Amino acid sequence: xxxIPAIETRDLTIEYKAGRKxxxxxxxxxxxxxxxxxxxxxxxxxxxxxxxxxxxLLDFTPVSEGECFISGIPSTDPCSRKHLGYMPEISxxxxxxxxxxxxxxxxxxxxxxxxxxxxxxxxxVERVGMSEHLKSRLSSFSKxxxxxxxxxxxxxxxxxxxxxxxPMSGLDPIAxxxxxxxxxxxxxxxKTILFSSHELGEIExxxxxxxxxxxxELIFDGTVDEVVGANVNLEQAFLGLLxxxxxxxx
Amino acid sequence: xxxxxxxSLLISGVLAFALVMILVPRLKAANxxxxxxxxxxxxxxxxxxxxAAYKEADVYFHGGVTGGCPHEDKDHCEDExxxxxxxxADLPLMGVVERLHSATAPTIHRHLQGRDERELLPxxxxxxxxxxxxxxxxxxxxxxFYRTGDTKQAESFITDAIRANPNDYRVYMERGVLxxxxxxxxxxxxxxxxxxxxxxNDSEDSPYDKKMIxxxxxxxxxxx
Amino acid sequence: MGCLAIIRLSxxxxxxxxxxxxxxxxxxxxxxxxxxxxxxxxxAGRFAKDIVMQVIWLASFALTAPLAARQISSDLEQKxxxxxxxxxxxxxxxxxxxxxxxxxxxxxxxSSMFIALITMMFLKxxxxxxxxxxxxxxxQIVALVMLCAVTVFFSITGSPAGAVTFSLLSVGIMRYGGYxxxxxxxxxxxxxxxxxxxxYVILPHFEFFSISQRVVHGWGAMPTDLFVxxxxxxxxxxxxxxxxxxxxxxxxxx
Numbered sequence: 001x002x003x004i005p006a007i008e009t010r011d012l013t014i015e016y017k018a019g020r021k022x023x024x025x026x027x028x029x030x031x032x033x034x035x036x037x038x039x040x041x042x043x044x045x046x047x048x049x050x051x052x053x054x055x056x057l058l059d060f061t062p063v064s065e066g067e068c069f070i071s072g073i074p075s076t077d078p079c080s081r082k083h084l085g086y087m088p089e090i091s092x093x094x095x096x097x098x099x100x101x102x103x104x105x106x107x108x109x110x111x112x113x114x115x116x117x118x119x120x121x122x123x124x125v126e127r128v129g130m131s132e133h134l135k136s137r138l139s140s141f142s143k144x145x146x147x148x149x150x151x152x153x154x155x156x157x158x159x160x161x162x163x164x165x166x167p168m169s170g171l172d173p174i175a176x177x178x179x180x181x182x183x184x185x186x187x188x189x190x191k192t193i194l195f196s197s198h199e200l201g202e203i204e205x206x207x208x209x210x211x212x213x214x215x216x217e218l219i220f221d222g223t224v225d226e227v228v229g230a231n232v233n234l235e236q237a238f239l240g241l242l243x244x245x246x247x248x249x250x
Numbered sequence: 251x252x253x254x255x256x257x258s259l260l261i262s263g264v265l266a267f268a269l270v271m272i273l274v275p276r277l278k279a280a281n282x283x284x285x286x287x288x289x290x291x292x293x294x295x296x297x298x299x300x301x302a303a304y305k306e307a308d309v310y311f312h313g314g315v316t317g318g319c320p321h322e323d324k325d326h327c328e329d330e331x332x333x334x335x336x337x338x339a340d341l342p343l344m345g346v347v348e349r350l351h352s353a354t355a356p357t358i359h360r361h362l363q364g365r366d367e368r369e370l371l372p373x374x375x376x377x378x379x380x381x382x383x384x385x386x387x388x389x390x391x392x393x394x395f396y397r398t399g400d401t402k403q404a405e406s407f408i409t410d411a412i413r414a415n416p417n418d419y420r421v422y423m424e425r426g427v428l429x430x431x432x433x434x435x436x437x438x439x440x441x442x443x444x445x446x447x448x449x450x451n452d453s454e455d456s457p458y459d460k461k462m463i464x465x466x467x468x469x470x471x472x473x474x
Numbered sequence: 475m476g477c478l479a480i481i482r483l484s485x486x487x488x489x490x491x492x493x494x495x496x497x498x499x500x501x502x503x504x505x506x507x508x509x510x511x512x513x514x515x516x517x518a519g520r521f522a523k524d525i526v527m528q529v530i531w532l533a534s535f536a537l538t539a540p541l542a543a544r545q546i547s548s549d550l551e552q553k554x555x556x557x558x559x560x561x562x563x564x565x566x567x568x569x570x571x572x573x574x575x576x577x578x579x580x581x582x583x584x585s586s587m588f589i590a591l592i593t594m595m596f597l598k599x600x601x602x603x604x605x606x607x608x609x610x611x612x613x614q615i616v617a618l619v620m621l622c623a624v625t626v627f628f629s630i631t632g633s634p635a636g637a638v639t640f641s642l643l644s645v646g647i648m649r650y651g652g653y654x655x656x657x658x659x660x661x662x663x664x665x666x667x668x669x670x671x672x673x674y675v676i677l678p679h680f681e682f683f684s685i686s687q688r689v690v691h692g693w694g695a696m697p698t699d700l701f702v703x704x705x706x707x708x709x710x711x712x713x714x715x716x717x718x719x720x721x722x723x724x725x726x727x728x
């Protein structure tokens with residue numbers, strides 16, 4: 001019996017209204033699976049459809065055609081998000097709250113109660129290295145600190161599946177290193193991670209598989225080694241797959 | 251409170267105080283008529299507010315009923331029982347809404363009595379504060395001060411009216427009538443003579459006022 | 475559980491903002507000034523009660539509408555909604571939670587200002603045990619809940635500024651013209667009368683909740699057979715408006 005994939009899309013098509021009678025296709029017949037325990041990098045140029053796909057998986061965006069599943073449950077069912085943690089690309093959080101209040105609210109909405117919730121909040125904040133800022137207001141946080149807070153809220157309820165949108169954005173090199181280690185630790189715990197990023201070097205270091213999107217279509221679905229192949233690095237391979245000329249071509 | 255907002259608050263407070271200290275004398279100097287800053291700021295709306303305050307005194311006297319009658323057909327106002335006439339029953343829930351109207355807004359007017367009559371006085375004081383040229387408010391307020399037994403305050407009130415409106419015969423007339431009521435005959439005669447001198451035939455009530463001035467003046471003189 | 479957490483979030487956000495405290499301080503200052511007033515030695519108990527009640531009632535509406543309008547719109551604008559909706563809650567849980575959170579915050583604000591009124595009345599010796607006063611308090615609370623629901627509905631369909639404008643307009647028009655409309659419709663004739671009446675019935679009837687004149691002029695308690703149905707009407711209307719807002723929000727792109 002085949003294992004139910006952690007994340008799956010089937011012929012996913014997303015169209016937006018672009019004017020009175022025009023429609024723009026953001027994603028076209030996209031089908032992919034993310035197996036349990038994998039770390040999958042979701043890459044593509046700006047406007048490729050990565051964020052639209054993630055939004056469809058989280059039911060933020062209605063799909064025009066096709067389906068999305070989280071652990072076999074349709075993404076339109078809130079139960080699909082019970083064991084899902086999401087870190088948005090833009091780290092805007094309620095600025096009037098302290099870090100503790102914010103993470104606590106997230107934990108409460110996820111269904112955690114009482115002592116369990118309290119411990120989960122402390123644990124999540126410690127994990128991202130923000131313990132000393134527990135009582136600080138989010139309005140006083142830098143961009144990097146907000147990213148870490150975002151990571152903490154995604155982890156607080158100990159989800160099995162994580163969807164991270166640009167998790168390295170705004171982080172200094174040390175924080176990036178910590179994030180890479182965190183992702184590895186999470187994978188070692190058996191978590192499934194789908195993360196989008198423009199930092200191809202980071203993806204090369206961390207991801208098992210790559211999903212490359214361009215103009216709403218899946219261009220490549222395979223391991224990092226498969227895509228790098230004869231190329232020097234992922235960036236070269238990426239540009240090659242997109243048909244872009246390399247400015248330093250020999 | 252965070253440090254930065256507190257400091258900003260303090261600086262803003264100091265700046266505002268400084269602005270007031272600089273501007274108020276200049277505004278006063280620029281205003282030859284001497285009316286206060288509040289009236290300057292309110293402008294024309296002060297007159298409207300004054301009229302509203304004066305009308306509110308009437309509402310208070312009638313136990314909260316506005317305009318004397320909540321229905322358009324003013325013939326009903328003569329008979330209190332007529333306020334309970336039924337609305338058309340053909341529309342659903344109409345009866346319920348009508349009952350709610352009666353419950354939330356007073357519809358049967360009753361007059362304030364005894365000590366409660368003093369509740370009108372703040373509205374007259376507010377009316378004349380907002381518009382010192384609201385003669386009706388001065389006159390009616392004077393009457394109600396007198397009626398509630400505070401003749402000293404009544405005198406003081408109408409004297410302030412004279413100060414604010416030195417060329418209006420009606421305020422002298424009102425003080426003359428007041429003095430007549432409380433038995434200050436020579437003061438009554440003096441005020442009514444001034445009223446007679448200043449009298450102008452500029453309204454519907456003017457001929458009636460003229461008769462009043464003459465009548466009270468002549469009567470007061472007989473007591474001298 | 476998700477709803478309760480969102481309610482708590484809304485309350486925390488409201489109490490951390492400074493505008494509520496500014497209004498509260500102004501109301502207490504006004505009440506203090508009114509207590510010390512004794513125009514013409516008249517005591518002015520009724521006058522004081524009238525002024526302070528009007529100010530508090532108006533201030534509570536003025537605070538509640540923007541508070542409710544920014545609940546969902548600020549989440550959408552600042553993308554803070556993603557963090558909430560990525561969790562296992564239904565969209566209608568979120569709408570109800572935000573509307574209820576705004577209502578709880580509005581009630582806290584209003585109750586704080588009401589304390590100023592009670593204190594002023596106690597010091598003026600005008601009595602605080604009058605049943606109609608507490609009925610007015612309960613009715614205003616329900617009116618604020620209704621205002622939150624209506625504003626949340628408007629904020630889903632339009633901008634926050636538009637939501638504030640429409641909801642405050644509806645309060646103003648119904649409170650000061652609701653019964654005049656009734657008179658006009660009662661005197662109408664023709665085939666449109668029924669249609670206009672139906673339109674009138676579905677409007678939010680804020681005028682039912684205003685018994686401040688009853689309190690000021692000592693008309694005694696509102697009959698129970700009207701008081702209780704009005705409360706039920708307010709609660710039901712609030713649920714209806716919020717449910718409609720949740721329905722519209724269901725397939726909205728985030």
